[in-house]
Amino acid sequence: MDAADYRLADAAATEAFGARLAACRVAGLVVFIHGQLGAGKTTLVRGFLRGCGYQGPVKSPTYTLVEPYETACGGVYHLDLYRLADPEELEWIGIRDLFDGEHLCLIEWPEQGAGVLPPPDLVLRLSIEGAARRLRLESGSAAGREVLSCL
Numbered sequence: 001m002d003a004a005d006y007r008l009a010d011a012a013a014t015e016a017f018g019a020r021l022a023a024c025r026v027a028g029l030v031v032f033i034h035g036q037l038g039a040g041k042t043t044l045v046r047g048f049l050r051g052c053g054y055q056g057p058v059k060s061p062t063y064t065l066v067e068p069y070e071t072a073c074g075g076v077y078h079l080d081l082y083r084l085a086d087p088e089e090l091e092w093i094g095i096r097d098l099f100d101g102e103h104l105c106l107i108e109w110p111e112q113g114a115g116v117l118p119p120p121d122l123v124l125r126l127s128i129e130g131a132a133r134r135l136r137l138e139s140g141s142a143a144g145r146e147v148l149s150c151l
Helices: 011-023 041-051 142-150
Strands: 003-008 030-034 066-071 074-080 104-108 122-129 132-139
Touching: 003 011, 011 041, 011 132, 030 041, 041 074, 041 104, 041 122, 122 142, 132 142
Parallel strands: 030 104, 030 122, 074 104
Antiparallel strands: 003 132, 066 074, 122 132
């Protein structure tokens, strides 16, 4: 597994890194995003979507579980599994249809979907360091390694 570490000074740097990640995307990529509440997970996703040319509002889909976006980069699914009570609930929303090899999936709180989600291509771990954030990226596949080498 390849890995890389970054220090992000503030929310603007976190969003900018998301845009940088978008420039290195691979179709069908599955990205797990870990971090405590307030660590910047949705901010990073917003930056990713902005990097793909999406200009509308980006909010965490905490209650809807999944928010689809059509962007210049192609289809992106943003999942937030924080409120998921049981991973089997994902079957009710047709989770397997989301991983079609074309849409990119950005998944916050993936541990809530353990056993149902496919393995990640890329794992992002955000942690709070005062006003800054520490970001660790780990590849889980050849596609993930491709993204890391691009960054």
